[in-house]
Each structure stands twice: as C-alpha cells, then as structure tokens.
Amino acid sequence: MLYFDYSATTPMSETALKAYIHAARHYYGNSQSLHHDGEEADNVLQLCRNSLMQLLNVPHHSIYFTGSGSEANFLTIVSIALASIHKGKHIIYLETEHHSVKQALHYLKRFGFTSTAIPLNSVGKVVKSQLEKSIKHDTSMAIIGHASSELGTIQDLGHLSWLLKKHDILLVSDCVQSFGKTEIPFESLDAFTLSSHKIYGPKGLGVAILRNTVQWQPFLTGTSHEFGFRAGTVDIPAIVAFTEAAEEITANQVKEEKRLKQLQALLISLVLTQDKLFVLEGDRLNRLPFHIALRRIGMEGQLLMLECKRKGIAISTSSACRAHFSEPPASLLAIGRSITEAHEFIRITFGQQTTEEDIHTLSQALLEISATYKEDLHGEIKEIVGRRTP
Incomplete structure (x- = not known):
C-alpha cells in the first residue's frame, strides 16, 4: 500500500x-x-x-x-x-x-x-x-x-x-x-x-x-x-x-524540506490543473512542506478515502485522533467552511519514503476516482429524470 x-x-x-x-x-x-x-x-x-x-x-x-x-x-x-x-x-x-x-x-x-x-x-x-x-x-x-x-x-x-x-x-x-x-x-x-x-x-x-x-x-x-x-x-x-x-x-532537514516541497508542488499541479473540482485548503505558501489539504467539491472525503484504499493508497480525512468521529474537521469550520464543505475534506501527507513515482500514482488515482464519481452521479441524475418523465 x-x-x-x-x-x-x-x-x-x-x-x-x-x-x-x-x-x-x-x-x-x-x-x-x-x-x-x-x-x-x-x-x-x-x-x-x-x-x-x-x-x-x-x-x-x-x-x-x-x-x-x-x-x-x-x-x-x-x-x-x-x-x-x-x-x-x-x-x-x-x-x-x-x-x-x-x-x-x-x-x-x-x-x-x-x-x-x-x-x-x-x-x-x-x-x-x-x-x-x-x-x-x-x-x-x-x-x-x-x-x-x-x-x-x-x-x-x-x-x-x-x-x-x-x-x-x-x-x-x-x-x-x-x-x-x-x-x-x-x-x-x-x-x-x-x-x-x-x-x-x-x-x-x-x-x-x-x-x-x-x-x-x-x-x-x-x-x-x-x-x-x-x-x-x-x-x-x-x-x-x-x-x-x-x-x-x-x-537532513534543509535538504529534505526542499525535496518534499517539490513533491508537494508536483501533486498540486497534477491534480488542481486537471480537475477544477479539487480545492486546496490552508495557506498555499506558508504551509508544512509535506502536507496537502484538499476538498473535492460535491464528494464526501470519507468516500474518496475509501476509494483510494481500494486502490491500495492510504490517505486520511482528519487528524488520526478524531478519525472515528463523524463530525466534520473543526479546522475547516474555523476558517468559514460549511458543514457540507468540511465533510469534503481529505488530507495527504508524505515523508522520507515517498517518491515522485508515488505522487504520479496518487494523482492519477484521485483524478480517476473523481471522474468516475462524476459519471456515476450524472447517470443517477439521468435515471431519476427518466423515471419522472411522463
């Protein structure tokens, strides 16, 4: 994984x-x-x-x-x-x-x-x-x-x-x-x-x-x-x-921080430029070098996390100390996000073992999941509309 x-x-x-x-x-x-x-x-x-x-x-x-x-x-x-x-x-x-x-x-x-x-x-x-x-x-x-x-x-x-x-x-x-x-x-x-x-x-x-x-x-x-x-x-x-x-x-802090920032910038570029439904949360510049906070508009963070798990990828939706609680992350509410928006949150963090290849694999997975969700949702809407058509 x-x-x-x-x-x-x-x-x-x-x-x-x-x-x-x-x-x-x-x-x-x-x-x-x-x-x-x-x-x-x-x-x-x-x-x-x-x-x-x-x-x-x-x-x-x-x-x-x-x-x-x-x-x-x-x-x-x-x-x-x-x-x-x-x-x-x-x-x-x-x-x-x-x-x-x-x-x-x-x-x-x-x-x-x-x-x-x-x-x-x-x-x-x-x-x-x-x-x-x-x-x-x-x-x-x-x-x-x-x-x-x-x-x-x-x-x-x-x-x-x-x-x-x-x-x-x-x-x-x-x-x-x-x-x-x-x-x-x-x-x-x-x-x-x-x-x-x-x-x-x-x-x-x-x-x-x-x-x-x-x-x-x-x-x-x-x-x-x-x-x-x-x-x-x-x-x-x-x-x-x-x-x-x-x-x-x-x-090794200075050297590793530089490497992590490069991986961070790569993932942000790969995901946010190809799918406008992903939103970066937190300060874009003054942030932890190994950390990315994202929301996928219209999709529960828990669902995105579980779909990543199916693909053999581990991400999270909140601090691990609160992972088993159903309430949305307090951090998102504190910066003015709605409860719905807060529930869309996912957290991606990487470290010494993370490679550039891993970042490409993750970005591809996120984009595929997002695209599949859009297709499924569109099909569901069409089905509902079809049932309502006299």
Whole structure:
C-alpha cells in the first residue's frame, strides 16, 4: 500500500530502531534506582537530555519526557495554568489546535478558567488585529500551534510572540507536526511540545519543553520522575531512539524540506490543473512542506478515502485522533467552511519514503476516482429524470 498519512504517524527509521533495540538490551534499569543498573540507565537518560538541550537550544532542566505528544500538551497547559492563576484565568487558543489542547482547556474549567478562540482568516492564519481583540485583562496564556495538522498552515510565531510579550502573556505551542520538517522559532516560545512517532521515532513518547522562567505546578503531586512533572518510570529505550531520530531528521532537514516541497508542488499541479473540482485548503505558501489539504467539491472525503484504499493508497480525512468521529474537521469550520464543505475534506501527507513515482500514482488515482464519481452521479441524475418523465 502507498502510504500518504505521515501526519498521523511515521515508520521508525533504521537508526532509531537499532538504537531502541540496543538500549532495551543494555539499559533496562529504572533510572530512579540507586544500584548500578539504575545509575547506568540514568546516565543514558541524562546524555539524551543533554543532546536534546543542544539540539533545541534550551536548558537541561526544561526538558520533560511524557507518554505522548497529547499528554505533553495536556500536562504543559494544565501545569502552567494552575501555577499562573494569580496572573489570570483566561486563555486564548486556536480552533485548529489538536484535540488534546481542547481537552486541557475543558479540564481547566473546573478551576474557573475560561478560554477564547482567536478568529482565523480564510487560510487558517492568525491575524494580528484579531489576536489583540481576543486578549482580556486576565489573559495569562496563548496556545498557538506552530502548524495545523489538518490545514497544514504555519503560524508566524515570532511575530505573534512579540505582541503577546507586550501583554505579559505566555506563548505555548504544539510543534508536533513541524519539528524536524521546517524551521521553528524556538526562542520565541515559553513552552512547546514534540512527539517521537512524528519524526520516525517510536510511539508512546512525547516531550514537553518549559523554559526555566516559566512557573508550573505538577498535575499529580508527590511524583519523583521527570523532576515531578510526570509520574511513571521513563522509557529509556524510547528516549534513546527518539534522540537518535531527532538528531537524524534535523541534520537532513534543509535538504529534505526542499525535496518534499517539490513533491508537494508536483501533486498540486497534477491534480488542481486537471480537475477544477479539487480545492486546496490552508495557506498555499506558508504551509508544512509535506502536507496537502484538499476538498473535492460535491464528494464526501470519507468516500474518496475509501476509494483510494481500494486502490491500495492510504490517505486520511482528519487528524488520526478524531478519525472515528463523524463530525466534520473543526479546522475547516474555523476558517468559514460549511458543514457540507468540511465533510469534503481529505488530507495527504508524505515523508522520507515517498517518491515522485508515488505522487504520479496518487494523482492519477484521485483524478480517476473523481471522474468516475462524476459519471456515476450524472447517470443517477439521468435515471431519476427518466423515471419522472411522463
């Protein structure tokens, strides 16, 4: 099967897989144990933390390993919010955020927090004037993901951070989709999150980065792992593999981003120039290099996805975390699309294994499915009209 769902997950790289196996065999101790095996595991953990510290240009003690990117989002938002109650209980965010962000905001309601969604323009970008209008006297945090997993639109975090700092508002960003794929202004962020399995590392590992200047309060008190940020024994093999994957993907980032952009432009050209019923969503230029958000006017995205599946091609219709829910993607509604239009949405994402030949195969499949659907629909209309003819 041709795989075009790299936003949902990526296959582990050989480098990460070898590192995982080696660490699992040799560093199986609990990093909190005081015996030799525990000390060895802790030494490896600190080496990984130091490598990421240099890679991300953040202090050593600002890196916290979690069980997933979703958990990293939840713990980061809740931990900072609870420690910032004295500053205010209002949070601003984007409707295009990952579901885990919205879950955290829902949880904080029990502590009296309120939230406001920042209006977006038609391609999913934050407009400065709308951001300013969303700020209240008690706004303590802004949650603005670097890139939408559904639309692919990249936000100008450097520009937005400057405005937020004027109001003493912390900027928290979900960088899961963009890390290792395109440049991120880490220096503009007070806290951000990453996920291992989006960059060819193992599943079940996320990273929360909270700068030393940011106060936080643990979600669960009395824990000893990860400086008290998260309970549970850390997964040393996964952390080792993630570190290897992070170093590998960032080392090749510039070259791979250029290649992915070429594939992206090729697919857009092949499909949109030959079938005017396909519409590109999100920002055409400021978008993730491996990501294409499309609508086929008049055709359900689920139907198009299933027809691709029959042809041995994997695409998606939304974030994988919401794939089994029937409601339309919130990102499409947030940029003014109707419910019908939102249901037409499909997402195509590619990665290291994707070739130019794969792009041609996919484009041909999309065009064939679209053409067949038009013919079937036309025939159905003719049949209905024929039955009504006296």
